[in-house]
Amino acid sequence: MPKEIVPYSIAQDQLSLQEKVGQLFMLAAFINDTEEEVQEMERLIKEHHIGALCFFHSRASAATNFEGKKAVVHNENSYDRLKELIARYQNAAKYPLLMAMDAEWGLAMRIENTPQYPYAITLGAIQNNDVLIFDVGQRIGLDCRKAGIHWNLAPVVDINSNPDNPVIGYRSFGDDKEQVSTKAEAFLKGMKSMGTLNSIKHFPGHGDTATDSHLGLPVIDKSLEELRKNELFPFQKLIQVGVDSVMVGHLSLPKLDSEEPSTTSSKIITGLLRNKLGFEGVIISDALNMHAVSKKYPKAGKLEAAAFTAGMDVLCFSEHPAEGIENILNDASESRIEESFKRIWKLKEIAFSANSFPETQEINDVSVLNRMIAKNSLTEVFNNPKGAKEFRNSSFINLSFAPNKSNHFFKKLEEDFQQKTWELSSQFLEIKKELEKHQNVVLALFPPSIKPKNQFGFDAELLNFIQKLSAEKNVLLYLFGNPYVLDILGLHSNSNTVLVYQDFKEFQEEAVRHFKGEATALGKLSITLKTFKYE
Structure with a gap:
């Protein structure tokens, strides 16, 4: 096993200059790697004294599969595999490794069969109840530490002011700088209570872009004064509060x-x-394999050296550690290397402190927490004052689009109102006949994708059907997904929408309570939609 972390006062003399540079590299580790690939990672850790690893699901996941052409293989045992690999990689390291992950909405962002918490856009809908957001940060922090993850590269503090943003969107708390800052601070405090390191991202602000930086370089043509008024605001505020890394x-x-x-x-x-x-803490790069920057530096190791020269401390997802280390050793002064080494080592001292992980603490159960968030985030977007009450007191037709989803919502409506559910994915002809008998339509949509690419996974036929339906009927839509979906539906102004945000069972059950008049929608939409207008 690797040695215990020694104080910086000892480490600064104990490590060679080459070892110190190695500590600045964070390599990508893939949970579903082959044994050959795992052994190659062990070799890199040993030979180059790598300082940190960032775990991803597999080499077919979004981390490397930007165009989405490779199929991601489901692995029921990912969690156990993660813990196994952490032990192996720590054993290969001369100095303790910092283990990191993007767990913005929990380990489930990368690992099957682990607790999933609501997206930031859902938390953004919660009004005057930041304790719930603290609780989410606390639960995620606890889950990370139990798995062996010290450093959660979260939260996103980008202000999502561009509805066309393809990569931030649902990962942001919203488009209001004050709300983003306040909610991010609550999340950070929750994680800190569990001793989990954090990283606010993506400096200086990725919200007002329409380009995916995995594929190209987004341009933000704003002055420093303009940035200070909006994009930089959360970073400024949270740095003053105290964050581990940016x-x-x-x-x-x-x-x-x-x-x-x-x-x-x-x-x-x-x-x-x-x-x-x-900011005096650790500055970490976004993944250096992303095409926004990797294509500009085709020669191995040059990107790592250029980022370090610019002031970066940790080089995340470096694909060329050997060449990067060599270039930094050739180009950088000892004092500059020592500056970054000291910052990352101090972070390790925090992560490996005996007091960094509270042994016992009473915190909310995952399901209980998700149910509380559902109750506080449900959002009505009503243009027509006739809400759910008119529908439940009259004859209506249940329409559902829920491919590969457990539709608790309509199962319960069938039981309580004796109304058959019609699946839009397979029953178009029958539905059109049935619609002739009804003016009121309850429509539940479970978008196939949380991301906007390819119309959130909806095909053109379905979108055309929904648009025509809302023009001819009274539609009450329950949307179990990204609220930006409303921008592509083309709903008639007479339609009403209830944003449920998540498809978790707890959220579906709360939506049923709303329809039955047993629950009030307490949430507020935290973004401005592009085409869908509401009051």
Whole structure:
């Protein structure tokens, strides 16, 4: 097993300069790797004294499969495999490794059969109850530590002011800078209570973009003054409160640096984040394999060296550690290397402290917490004052689109109102005949995808059907997914919508209670939609 972490005062003399540079590299580790790939990772850890690993599901997951052409294989035993690999990789390390993961909505973001918590956009709908968001951060922090993860690369503090954003969207708390800051702070405090390290991202703000930085370089053509008023606001506020690390996104900001993207810009990393905003903690890159920056540096190791020179401390998802270490050793001064090494080692001291992981603490059960969030986030978007009451007191038809989902919502409506559920995925002809008998339609939509790519997974025939339906009938829509879906549905102004946000059983049951008049929608939409208008 690796040695216990020693204080920086000892480590600064104990580690060679090459070992110190190795500590600045965070490699991508894949839970479903082959034995050959695992052994290669063990070799890299041993030979290059790697300092951290970031775990992903598999090499077919979104981390490397940007175009989504590879099929992700489901693995029921991912959690046990994660713990097994953590033990093996720690055993291969001369110095303890920091284990990291993107667990924005829990380990379920990467690992099957683990607790999933609501997306940030759902939490953004909660009004005046930040205790619930603290509880989410606390639960996620606890789940991380139990699995062996020290560092959750979360939360996203981007202000999602662009409805066309393909990569942030549902991962953001909303488009209001004050709400984003307040909710992110509650989440951070919850994680900290469990001793879990954090990282606010994606500096200096990825919200007002329409380009996916996995595929290309987003451009934000704003001045520093404009950025300070909005994008930079959460970063400024949270840095003052205290955060462990800041992740720099892959962005082009020509009015701040006309030559380099933020990843390799000393003006943005050192000049703005370090000097102007006064951040003294660890600065970590977004994944360096992302095409926004990787294509600009085809020669192995040059991107890592350029990011380090600009002021980066940790090089996340480096694909060329050997060459990167060599380039940094050739280009950087000992004092500059020591600065970054000290920051990452101090983070390790926190993570491996005997007091960093509370042994016992009473916290909410996952299901209880999710139910409480459902009760507080459910949001009515009603243009027609006739709400659910008119529907439940009259004859209505149940329509559902829930491919591969457990539809608790309509099962309960069938039981309580003796109304058959018609599946839009397979019963189009029968439905059209049945619709002639009804003016009121209850429609439950479970979008196939949480991401906007390819119309959230809806086909054109279904979208056309829904648009025509809302023009001819009184439609009450329960949307169990991303609220940005409303922008593509083309609903008639007479339609009413209840945003449920998640498809968890607890959220579906709360939606039933709402329909039956037993629950009030307490949430408020935290974003501005592009085309869907509401009051």
